[in-house]
Amino acid sequence: MFFRREVHLNYTGLPVPSCPLCNRFASRRLSQGQWERSLELIHPDIVADLHLTAGASPQFGLDALCAIVRRVAALRPSLKVRAFTWSELETAAEREGTTPDQTLEALVEAELDSLAGGTLMDLTPDRPHLVGERTAQLERRAPWVAAAAARGLRCEVSWVYGDEDDPQWIIDGLARIRDLQDRWGIFQCFTPLLFQWPSDDVEIPMATGYNQLRAVAVGRLILDNLARVRGSWAALTESMMQVAFWYGADDAGGAVLPGDDLTGTVIGQEQLEELIRGTGRDPIDDLRLTNDD
Template identity: 25%
Template sequence: MLKQIQRKIEERKPLDRSEALWLLTRADLLAVGKMADGIRRVRHPHGRVTFVVDRNVNYTNICQSQCRFCAFYRAAEADDAYVLTYETILAKVAELADRGGTQLLMQGGLHPDLKIDWFEELFRRVKAEFPAVQIHSLSPAEVIHIARLSGLSMPDCLRRLQEAGLESVPGGGAEVLVDEVRKEISPNKIGWRDWAAVMEEAHGLGMRTTATMMFGSRERPEDIVEHLFRIREIQGRTGGFTAFIPWTFQPGGTELGGETATGVEYLKVLALSRIVLDNVENIQASWVTQGAMMAQVALFFGANDLGGTMLEENVVAAAGCSFRLSTEEIIEIARGAGFLPAKRNTKYEILEIY
């Protein structure tokens, strides 16, 4: 089977689900990693590793979804529940801009009262004051929630948000794109088809988006494979995904509990992502959940991007995972692994090579 798969990769033919499952469950980690690294070298022969200077602003922690894997959300009546004011958010964006940042990653909970006009006003103010900052914000679940709350169709909601300044939609809330898994870990959240519908609509409006996968909770290997193939199929229809980011479930403080995936499991899934997603240009290493050293290793298992500097991150940190990296440290991770560090923007346009 391994030689058959290697031959298909050499001939640039896509794998099928059975071959992907074999790599995930039967193949040697280093063999899979070597194949993924070879693909990365072909796709990115310049030897660059990219990153973006960004900030993750969580505008509220009040969330009706109450996912079992999340330690961040609060009920509206909780003592530590909050909604940030426009002034607080704009001050955070000002700090991002002062540091040369170009990407605002803004996500929160499914708040029961924040309708589309709240976001339209915020996005307009951000773009008016910081035109160089790209608004890469709101997960598909948030878009659908805002639409329902505002009495709008999802396409109309997305179009209005875009007109107000939304430029890109992050892939958050994908978890695993298999509804049986979603019903166990996030029973109140949208199904996988709704997630896909928002992404395809965004792509149709000319927005580029990312795709993610959170694994290591309750899914089976077959579910991981199905997730990857569903991403590949969406990309085949739209071409709108800039990158894929797999990351591991962090159980600390969550209702779901349990253990997180091991480093070996993370690298295997990362490498498989690079192999299966032959139509997605970039694979991102998750230093936020894996730490700096594992992110550096990931650059030899198919990853070519180190994500954002994240001047702020609260969701994963709520589960007890609080790795922090500066721009200088990300540059050193890439350089120390023998690559050329390159700062990019949300659209993966190169801004500076170090």
């Protein structure tokens, strides 16, 4: 069972709706000096993914994103910079008037290692009138996928699901992701994520464990051209993550490195390895395996 050691950094403090783990880091609103000091606390020899994401902000154009990547790479060269969702990239490119190729080329020159990626479609479950809009959004992002493939940038892909999703739409959406993977091959891992309404005032049926496990199983069956399916502890809870291993998940998500101010709300490497062993599986550090290769 695979996992990764991760350092999380939200450079704006804005929420990232498509990622429950990223949202745990969204409320801190660290200044540049503060997040630089947080990186300096990490041992310089530690090899880990730096998961660098934030809510899309028009204040951050391409030059700003490149500057952040360069600064991180200079502070901790051992960290592999996995940064920016599709929404962040689109916002930066729109501000600067750059194409997907120009945007990603600049980020690669700034020493970006891979993309965060995330959801190709910003979905709201149980709203069938938005199906055409979702499909158009995926098609608009296809050039970003092609540009990433041309530069050897890999990323993860997420799928947002709800309690009453239309099965036909689920199959159609996942089939489109499968087609992109067949053509470009940049997706390393598929992560199903439960949709969360931005307001507590909206009452909707909560997805059950059945919905969560079904999302993992359907993803594994349809996306057999992706190497990994993630049953993330952050998205499923610890116990449901363990059950998901029996439904096709072979990736437990990220073990967050110590030294962060969210101690107690995230899972570290030792605890995650213990949870994996509790299912009768051996934990494998994916990043260390990659570096050894």
